[in-house]
Amino acid sequence: DAGITQSPRHKVTETGTPVTLRCHQTENHRYMYWYRQDPGHGLRLIHYSYGVKDTDKGEVSDGYSVSRSKTEDFLLTLESATSSQTSVYFCAITREVGNTIYFGEGSWLTVV
Amino acid sequence: GESVGLHLPTLSVQEGDNSIINCAYSNSASDYFIWYKQESGKGPQFIIDIRSNMDKRQGQRVTVLLNKTVKHLSLQIAATQPGDSAVYFCAERDSNYQLIWGAGTKLIIKP
Numbered sequence: 001d002a003g004i005t006q007s008p009r010h011k012v013t014e015t016g017t018p019v020t021l022r023c024h025q026t027e028n029h030r031y032m033y034w035y036r037q038d039p040g041h042g043l044r045l046i047h048y049s050y051g052v053k054d055t056d057k058g059e060v061s062d063g064y065s066v067s068r069s070k071t072e073d074f075l076l077t078l079e080s081a082t083s084s085q086t087s088v089y090f091c092a093i094t095r096e097v098g099n100t101i102y103f104g105e106g107s108w109l110t111v112v
Numbered sequence: 113g114e115s116v117g118l119h120l121p122t123l124s125v126q127e128g129d130n131s132i133i134n135c136a137y138s139n140s141a142s143d144y145f146i147w148y149k150q151e152s153g154k155g156p157q158f159i160i161d162i163r164s165n166m167d168k169r170q171g172q173r174v175t176v177l178l179n180k181t182v183k184h185l186s187l188q189i190a191a192t193q194p195g196d197s198a199v200y201f202c203a204e205r206d207s208n209y210q211l212i213w214g215a216g217t218k219l220i221i222k223p
Contacts, residue, residue: 042201043156043213090155098209100146103155
C-alpha cells in the first residue's frame with residue numbers, strides 16, 4: 001500500500017452536501033495526487049500538490065478543491081457534491097514528479 | 113469494490129499461456145513508461161517501468177517492450193496465472209513530467 005491511507009473508503013452523500021476525502025501518507029513524499037476513475041475514462045487527475053500549501057489543478061478540477069497543510073495529509077473537498085462526482089477517488093504519491101507513483105486503495109463516493 | 117472498467121478492451125488467455133497486452137502512446141517526446149495492474153476493488157499497483165533509451169526490460173515473469181518507431185509499448189506476462197486477472201494500465205511521462213494514462217485492458221484468465 002506504499003504507506004497511503006484513504007478515508008473514508010466508502011461514502012454515500014446527498015446532492016449539494018460538502019464532502020471531504022482524506023489522504024494520509026507515511027513516506028514523506030513531496031508529491032501527492034488526487035485522481036478519479038470512471039468507466040470509459042480511466043484515471044483522470046483532479047489536483048496535485050508539490051509541497052505544503054503548494055497545489056495545482058489537473059485536467060478535471062472543476063467542483064473540487066484541495067488543501068495540504070502538512071506533508072503527510074492531502075485533502076480533497078467537494079464543496080457541493082453533484083451526481084456527476086459519483087466515482088472512485090484515488091490518492092497517489094511520488095518522491096519526484098513524473099516518477100513511479102504509488103496509489104492508495106481508493107474511496108468509493110456515491111452522490112444521490 | 114466495483115468494476116473499474118465496464119467497456120474496456122478485454123484479453124482472454126488460457127491459464128499457463130503467455131499474455132501480451134499492448135499500448136499505443138501518443139507523444140514521441142515521452143521518455144518514461146510504466147505499467148500498472150489494478151485488481152477489482154483495489155488501487156493500481158506498479159508492475160514495471162522502462163525508460164526511452166531502452167527497448168526491453170524484464171522483471172519477475174513480466175517483460176516490457178518499447179518500440180519508439182511506432183510508439184508502441186507491450187507488457188508480456190509469462191505463464192499466466194489466475195492471480196494475473198486484472199485491468200492493466202500503461203502510462204507515459206510527457207515533456208512536462210506529467211503522467212498520461214491509457215484507458216486500460218482487462219485480462220481474463222481461462223482455467
